[in-house]
Amino acid sequence: MTTSPTVSGSLRNRLVLTLIGGAAVLAILLFLTVRSYAAKVAQQGQDDILGASVSSILDAAALRDGHLEVDIPYAAFSMLSTPSDDRVFYAIYQDGEFLSGYEDLSLADGPIEGRWAFQTGQVRGERVRQVSASRTLVGLGRQTEIEVALGQTQDALSDTLDQISRNAAYLGIGFFLLTAALSFWVTSSTIGQLNKLTTSVTRRGPQDLSPFKKPVPKEMAPLVTSLNSLMGRLDQSLSQSEDFIAEAAHRVRTPLATVRSYAEATLHRVEREDNREALKAMVRAIDESSRAAGQLLDHAMITFRADHLEREEIDLVVLIRDLVQRLIPIAEMKELTLSLSGEPSVPYSGDSILIQNAVRNMVDNAMKYAPSDSAVEITIIAHPEPQIQVRDSGPGFPPDEIDTLTRRFERGQNAVGTIGSGLGLTIAQDVATAHGGALILKNRSKGGACVILSL
Amino acid sequence: MRYLIALVLLVAPCLGWADDWEDRLVFNESAEGPRLRVISSTDTVLFAPVIEGFVAENSRISVEYLVSGTADINRRVRATPDAFDVIISSAMDLQLKLANDGFALSIDDVPVPHWAQWHHSLFAFTSEPATIVINRTAFEGQPIPQTRQSLIEALRKRPEEFRGKVGTYDVRQSGLGYLFATQDARASETYWRLMEVMGGLDVRLYCCSGEMINDLADGSILVAYNVLGSYAAVRAEGKDALEVVLPSDFQTIMMRTAMVSKATPEPKAAELLLRYLVTERPAVAEEASPLPLLQPSDGSEGRETIGLDPALLTFLDGLKRTKFLSAWEDAVIQ
Numbered sequence: 001m002t003t004s005p006t007v008s009g010s011l012r013n014r015l016v017l018t019l020i021g022g023a024a025v026l027a028i029l030l031f032l033t034v035r036s037y038a039a040k041v042a043q044q045g046q047d048d049i050l051g052a053s054v055s056s057i058l059d060a061a062a063l064r065d066g067h068l069e070v071d072i073p074y075a076a077f078s079m080l081s082t083p084s085d086d087r088v089f090y091a092i093y094q095d096g097e098f099l100s101g102y103e104d105l106s107l108a109d110g111p112i113e114g115r116w117a118f119q120t121g122q123v124r125g126e127r128v129r130q131v132s133a134s135r136t137l138v139g140l141g142r143q144t145e146i147e148v149a150l151g152q153t154q155d156a157l158s159d160t161l162d163q164i165s166r167n168a169a170y171l172g173i174g175f176f177l178l179t180a181a182l183s184f185w186v187t188s189s190t191i192g193q194l195n196k197l198t199t200s201v202t203r204r205g206p207q208d209l210s211p212f213k214k215p216v217p218k219e220m221a222p223l224v225t226s227l228n229s230l231m232g233r234l235d236q237s238l239s240q241s242e243d244f245i246a247e248a249a250h251r252v253r254t255p256l257a258t259v260r261s262y263a264e265a266t267l268h269r270v271e272r273e274d275n276r277e278a279l280k281a282m283v284r285a286i287d288e289s290s291r292a293a294g295q296l297l298d299h300a301m302i303t304f305r306a307d308h309l310e311r312e313e314i315d316l317v318v319l320i321r322d323l324v325q326r327l328i329p330i331a332e333m334k335e336l337t338l339s340l341s342g343e344p345s346v347p348y349s350g351d352s353i354l355i356q357n358a359v360r361n362m363v364d365n366a367m368k369y370a371p372s373d374s375a376v377e378i379t380i381i382a383h384p385e386p387q388i389q390v391r392d393s394g395p396g397f398p399p400d401e402i403d404t405l406t407r408r409f410e411r412g413q414n415a416v417g418t419i420g421s422g423l424g425l426t427i428a429q430d431v432a433t434a435h436g437g438a439l440i441l442k443n444r445s446k447g448g449a450c451v452i453l454s455l
Numbered sequence: 456m457r458y459l460i461a462l463v464l465l466v467a468p469c470l471g472w473a474d475d476w477e478d479r480l481v482f483n484e485s486a487e488g489p490r491l492r493v494i495s496s497t498d499t500v501l502f503a504p505v506i507e508g509f510v511a512e513n514s515r516i517s518v519e520y521l522v523s524g525t526a527d528i529n530r531r532v533r534a535t536p537d538a539f540d541v542i543i544s545s546a547m548d549l550q551l552k553l554a555n556d557g558f559a560l561s562i563d564d565v566p567v568p569h570w571a572q573w574h575h576s577l578f579a580f581t582s583e584p585a586t587i588v589i590n591r592t593a594f595e596g597q598p599i600p601q602t603r604q605s606l607i608e609a610l611r612k613r614p615e616e617f618r619g620k621v622g623t624y625d626v627r628q629s630g631l632g633y634l635f636a637t638q639d640a641r642a643s644e645t646y647w648r649l650m651e652v653m654g655g656l657d658v659r660l661y662c663c664s665g666e667m668i669n670d671l672a673d674g675s676i677l678v679a680y681n682v683l684g685s686y687a688a689v690r691a692e693g694k695d696a697l698e699v700v701l702p703s704d705f706q707t708i709m710m711r712t713a714m715v716s717k718a719t720p721e722p723k724a725a726e727l728l729l730r731y732l733v734t735e736r737p738a739v740a741e742e743a744s745p746l747p748l749l750q751p752s753d754g755s756e757g758r759e760t761i762g763l764d765p766a767l768l769t770f771l772d773g774l775k776r777t778k779f780l781s782a783w784e785d786a787v788i789q
Binding site for chain 2: 068069070071072073074075076077078080081083084085087088089090092099100101102124125155
């Protein structure tokens with residue numbers, strides 16, 4: 001009955017993927033930023049120490065009797081001690097001529113201007129960070145330039161960087177996981193609002209077309225507004241058509257009554273047998289139309305009352321007995337007996353007009369199909385729930401149609417030739433549903449139908 | 456034989472013969488496995504128990520134990536790095552420079568404290584203080600000096616008795632002597648005053664602790680300064696005349712270090728020996744070898760043990776060494 005909508009993509013997947021993808025990109029960015037910043041800081045740290053060390057060596061240089069002395073302070077190399085025991089290389093040059101240290105450590109390319117010149121290179125097969133610095137010494141009538149190169153391997157630095165990288169990676173992963181969890185939560189709480197709306201639409205009764213009043217997020221307000229306006233139009237057109245049907249039925253019934261009375265009168269006057277038969281068929285057709293119009297009216301009334309169910313304290317036994325008494329004349333006309341049995345009193349809270357109407361339809365049905373000289377039994381029981389059972393000894397329901405008979409205008413195959421609109425059981429069913437109960441159709445084992453209105 | 460060795464000990468190292476050794480001994484000679492060439496500054500007498508313990512555990516390996524002075528070891532290793540598998544020396548600075556210059560093989564996961572190793576290639580396994588060894592006969596009826604200062608005073612008080620009878624390392628020849636001297640000079644000015652006093656008393660200069668102790672034992676000298684405590688303790692045993700003094704003003708404690716030569720053809724066996732030295736030796740060492748084990752305090756803050764760090768390179772700098780030696784010569788050789 002419902003057609004499944006055309007699905008293209010998933011809002012949830014799109015949201016989650018976008019958020020998680022964004023988080024992943026951010027996490028990687030965070031990792032790279034932290035690492036490159038840490039690398040810079042760590043390199044700066046090593047450079048500072050190298051610079052301080054080379055300065056202290058330069059400071060210890062002096063010209064004594066025109067002879068250069070470099071009294072390397074113990075602290076100059078001591079401060080280069082690292083947790084990874086990095087190797088240390090140094091070279092001292094005077095006016096470009098090698099004086100002491102490691103000859104394979106050359107000075108920085110290009111001129112050393114003022115401050116320290118740093119470079120990274122290979123010395124003895126190891127990556128070495130190197131600083132070069134120079135100082136001009138002025139002695140008696142002599143000027144000399146001392147240049148010092150100082151290199152250190154980068155084991156401690158790379159250890160530190162590894163550690164920082166690891167921590168940055170943990171940070172990135174932690175950030176990613178947190179954001180991923182957050183995005184799942186955000187997505188499901190957003191989709192949750194939609195689900196909530198869906199549930200409240202689904203849970204509605206078939207007759208409930210009132211607007212949605214529960215608060216919804218701003219973004220969903222237009223959807224709810226258009227849903228409400230759609231419901232409003234639907235409600236209006238439904239009630240219009242119900243009104244139309246009721247009005248039409250009403251308008252048809254009165255002239256039909258007039259036509260019937262003329263037909264009856266004519267029947268009495270006509271003597272030719274074939275004309276009498278035609279008139280009888282006419283009366284039967286008018287009866288059927290009139291009954292259908294009546295049931296349509298009933299149905300419209302029931303639909304309205306069921307939507308605005310007003311419960312009052314009633315006694316089902318009193319109610320049904322009253323109905324049965326009114327129906328007895330009709331039953332006698334058809335040579336049927338109506339019997340009422342069951343509890344002496346079944347108090348119930350419900351709409352008396354609806355229940356009477358439903359039971360009347362049930363009894364009408366039973367009387368229609370019951371053979372002459374049989375009995376229609378009406379039983380009222382109170383437990384486990386109040387039930388009104390109507391049994392006849394007619395042909396019963398066709399077993400393969402027992403589930404569809406309560407639909408509107410649906411008639412059994414064996415109903416051909418019997419007056420009816422197909423609305424009787426629908427009305428009884430609607431009344432049962434409005435009271436929170438059900439209409440149960442059964443066939444009796446010894447023949448005949450059993451209809452149970454369970455409230 | 457022993458007398459002969461002693462004679463060689465006296466003469467050879469000071470001349471620095473290139474192809475001769477202070478001592479040479481092969482352990483487990485019959486083994487068919489690899490032969491390790493260990494070059495060491497430690498006397499065979501002191502080290503034999505360690506090597507014997509090692510070959511007992513590793514019967515396939517034979518060990519050729521070659522003894523030379525610390526400065527000589529440094530020269531030889533630099534000249535022919537592939538001629539030796541394991542290098543053991545008491546001159547920490549020379550060893551550290553060898554390692555820094557890339558002569559040592561890096562060995563990972565050797566279970567030693569951080570302060571007892573450098574760059575995963577140089578490993579310390581003993582802790583030995585420099586001591587003053589005194590012949591008691593010189594101080595009969597007088598208190599034996601416990602500090603450098605009181606030693607200076609004692610020497611000044613009786614110069615005639617001590618003239619020509621004090622001894623110390625010739626720091627120009629001995630790597631260990633140079634290390635002790637530079638560390639003493641760093642620690643206190645007293646060192647220079649002591650050197651001046653000793654220089655004034657015609658100090659006798661030695662290349663090695665062993666000789667100094669020999670001369671002390673036979674009374675040729677009465678006071679020896681900066682003798683290795685481990686040697687002194689062994690020699691002083693059974694010689695009541697010798698008193699080993701750990702100076703109470705400040706101590707200079709050396710760690711004997713070992714490394715595997717990077718050019719070794721037998722890295723696996725050499726690594727085995729090195730691991731044995733630093734890890735398994737403690738189990739057998741206490742009674743078998745007089746070489747004192749590392750103490751946890753060697754690594755503590757404010758220690759008197761010389762640290763294994765690049766600062767040891769300072770005094771090995773050519774300019775610095777020239778300056779230090781000239782100051783030392785000024786004080787000692789008058």
